[in-house]
Amino acid sequence: MKIENLIHKATESALLDLYNFKIDENQIQVQNTRKDQEGDITIVVFPFLRFSKKSAEETGNEIGGYIVNRLQDVESFSVIKGFLNLKISNEYWIENLTSSYSNADYGVILPCEKSKLVMIEYSSPNTNKPLHLGHIRNNLLGYSISDILKANGNKVIKTNIVNDRGIHICKSMYAWQKWGEGKTPENSGMKGDHLVGEFYVEFDKKYKAEIAELIRKGLSKEEAESKAPSILAARELLLKWEAGDAETVNLWKKMNEWVYSGFDVTYKKLGVDFDKIYYESETYLVGKEEVLRGVREKIFIQKEDSSVWADLTSDGLDQKILLRSDGTSVYITQDIGTAKMRYNDYEIDKMVYVVGNEQNYHFQILAVLLDKLGFSWGKDLYHFSYGMVELPSGKMKSREGTVVDADDLVDEMIQVARDMSAELGKLESISKEDAEDTFRMIALGALKYFILKVDPRKNMMFNPSESIDFNGNTGPFIQYTYARIKSVLRKSAENNIIINKNVKINSLSSKEKDLLKRITLYPIAVKEAGENYSPAVIANYCYDLVKEFNQFYHEHSILSEPNEHQLNFRLMLSATVAEIIKKGMNLLGIEMPERM
């Protein structure tokens, strides 16, 4: 049993025995002692004063004495200003080290029969343009939270809904038909998604010019926007597509294939993947059917113009349109269809949508609609709502080209890693292939850590020229510390030093103890990350651990330690730290290089 829990219980019975008061368990505050104070674990005694009817000092002394007598691992105590600081035996911390050392499942709850099946939707790209920095945040969060939920004992299915139909695709299609001159990824050497994205931008340029022209001819802005030849042509393509026109559908398929092969490269580069992919073109009609079922079952209402609405005023929301008067579906209709298909395909206990916070209202409504339609997990679907990525220049707008392209960003960072490594004279002795792989790991480590270390709910600032650093609180710093530990372990192995689980040492330095304590916190960090859907918890934990390790590393020699027992202990401590930071970073999707 964890020492915190034991102390909790002991405090409870102390209050009962000493003051005859049965306290509510969550009124006892047990926390780690501040670094600058003597002791390891602290109990806050203020809340007990009103029934001990004694001073804080006196109450603390009485409870402290009681606990020291009861718990073997609690060696001594001191009371300072209403805080009861307990000193825990070295044996306790070391015991925790030896049990976590080389334990592959340390901090992990393994799935079992009762495990919940969680489906996580993330990425959800449109097929008219390449992925950008905003998608990167989405993908990294989705992938990481999947692993974190797995580590918390859930079964997880990663899914992606590809928005592969609609007017935006038709815009790219029209532009390609009109100005494409037969350009393909093959004959242009361009990545498919970038090629299609180029035509999307091209469309917007022409469209804007046409609008300006029409306004000059005296049309109002609204009129011009709806009567520009380009948009009319794009709308016509959409109608043709919906009617199943062979030529249009073929073009649509062809261009989507280009985009998918481009996305595959980007996903692979980012190291994310999916267990099941849904396509909007296959779900939107299902959604429409579900809405019509809702009408038949009088869950929704159909107005005279035949548009369909959900009246959510009794849920504190507005009326929401589900089908337009011409019978076509809106954004939320396809989400209903996708939900229906997923519901048929899997026995989902919990559905998690990783989608930006601009859609909070959308998911609030979706939850209510799914519930009304009878999906058991609808009501408590979880919208993992993350904040936007902002640039110094403001918001990213793909149509205006003010985006940070995902592929470009990763490539640039790999180049920076390469340059930095050359400058520092690292990795000169290993093969070119291995070095390249390491640069890739470092670049992605930097990017992933930078994005995942911040609270997902908050907006974050990304300054392309300054943000990505390799020093300080960064992925590469953590990777570097790992590589150094690995180096020490390699050298000890070369000297035939074998780590022995039987630790015999007389005393611990404060740095050693800090590390030992920090190791006990890893399972708590994993749990908290799962409960809060926050990879940032893991990132910050890893950084603290690494920071602490570096201080220890700086103060203690390891390989030149003459005392055999000390050497054994320090190697085990180092190896355990390495394992934990690797586990933690892996939960963020970050790979750890053995050398750098």
Place this chain on the structure above:
RNA sequence: GCCUCGGUAGCUCAGUUGGAUAGAGCAACUGCCUUCUAAGCAGUAGGUCAUGGGUUCGAAUCCCGUCCGGGGUACCA
């Protein structure tokens, strides 16, 4: 207007269910590579936790008001 989220060092961010003297990194300045990898370590400087009130032993944290900012509130996706 209404709903919603946020405001912590010059910049980017942490800050455990309310706890002790609010922490990191970057940028600036000072030291430390003959020593297990200096992508490191140690130190200096930098704060009215937007603001005004309230709750209490105790508030960056909880409640109310004000100011500033993001997002939403479409027969767009």
